Amino acid sequence: MPAISVNNISKSFGKVKALDCVSLQVSKGELFGLIGPDGAGKTTLFRLLTTLLHPDEGTAQVDGHDIVKDYLAIRQCVGYMPGRFSLYPDLTVEENLNFFAALFGVSVEASYDLVAPIYRQIEPFKERRAGKLSGGMKQKLALSCALIHRPNILFLDEPTTGVDAVSRCEFWDMLSELRQKGITIMVSTPYMDEAARCDRIALCNEGRILSIDSPTDITRGFDAPLYAVKARNMFELLQRARTVQGVLRCYPFGEYHHIVTDATFNTDNFQSSLNALEDLQIQAVSPTIEDMFIKLMER
């Protein structure tokens, strides 16, 4: 039995189709990532699976319980961390944790071993009001609160949005640790670089799932040669690269532009046809999840 099973679920808000016939399966103990830009329907899927919304069509099971019929059973066994910081800013760190333990009828001591690796980092500040914590510490507290009742499945909606790079990295380390303890985790993120830390990911956009696979298999599906190019005038490079023989697509990618090519492409030919540009560099690169995402979006 999969931990989460979603079958052809659709959900609309007025005219906006937030989810359009989405299906996916998450196995027990898996760290599953939902990767997609804002408006992809990630939050809606979380709210459906945490029984906060009813689907228009389709069914879903979480931990073997139907999200419509057995929603009370689901609320017993899942942990949920919504996208916004949703603790009480006027309560202290300790008071927040105690409250959420009481909410689920457990004691902090009983679950301390599970939350300790995370909570210990913020324990020195336990007298501090939650609203006065830094972004990274807030996330650690929120995660501790979501874990306090030993959920089987953890739903984390964009936990790292608005958190600095170091804290983000630490946060993913914590998720990996939790996964090793057998907790199924479904996490969403708009950051493509975080996707590689998941066991499997679903790329989604505008309410549809474009692809589901492990991060390496997803990038393996990128079959065209890919190059990173750079020049002093990046804007001119972008425009002119698109006219070169064999270039299928060219798009900005960090400090480079990535160009996707077909078999007729030749780097010497590329360099000679653009030699008017200063400091032109080109090198072959292996595709990332973001390249795959752009490819899938353009289809």
Next chain:
Amino acid sequence: MKKSNFQSFVKKEFLHIFRDVRTMMLVLLIPVVLMVLFGFAISTEIHNLNVAVVVPNKSESIRQAVNRLACNPYFTLVDEVANTDIDPVLRSGKADAVVVFDEDYDRILAQRNAGINTPPAMQFIIDASNTNVAQSGAAYLQQVLAENHTPQQLLNLHLLYNPQMKSAYNFVPGIMGFIFILICAMMASVSIVREKEMGTMEVLLVSPVRPFKIIMAKMIPYFMISCVNLMTILLIAHHLLHVPMSGGWWGIIVVSLIYLILSLTLGLLISTIATSQAVALLVSAMLLLLPMMMLSGMVFPLENLPTVLSPLPNIIPARWYIQAIRKLMIMGLPLSAVWREVLIMIAMIIVLLVVALKRFKDKLE
């Protein structure tokens, strides 16, 4: 949810209230401030009305009349003026009223006492730019100066329950009606909506706790604080403002507790409608406080309403509460005399609670 968990829920709610200094001040000080303000400062009674007199001669009876004015606490005798100075003294604001004695005051009085019809023996000239002051002032002057002069009294005026017409008696029930709406309905609804706005409601809903418990836990602190306020108000009313509480304390407390629950139910209903704290505040102010001031009989007599609007006050909860409290507190009637008001309030609670619980969802839409 186990009992201890419910307690920690309530405790958390108390923490929210006490951590926010402004909320706490609002909750605990407003009743005291309002009571003192309405009890002492804002009053419809006339004190120290400045009166000037025009005295044509110093006859014994005129002197007696002027003395009566001078020792009355409601009046301050400012000046004796000449007939020609009446206008300037009123214009300059030195006096609010001028009492003019007739030259033949003694003779007219004697004729009156003998039962002969006479022209008036004195005249009141009153600055009516403030109608309230003018009206009450004229009435007071008449009572003080004219009482001995009309042996053939036409009517026997008897003011029951509040013979001194103290305005505090009138305001205390009104303030009670106001404060409990403010604390129970407005603040409780805002505190529920705050959880929606902050997103914590999402986390609360995705937990085994039933929404009904969440709501109850939110209501209890406001109920308890209101009970404290009820005691403060009653003690201030009784000991500082000398409101009689002649119907007995228990009746007043029972009716007030019912009204507290009614206010909380109103707050719950508002919280199911409003999506943000600002909306909750606005709805409370526009739908509860404003009609309460206008239509509960607290400030304006309900008898003055046009016929078309006259059924309107019946749906204002405070109207029934204030009416009941007036009966219990001022008129000294027993609890059995307000059964109608109590039944209406209980009916309102049931209807509002059913609607609110129907509207309250454990989902997001």
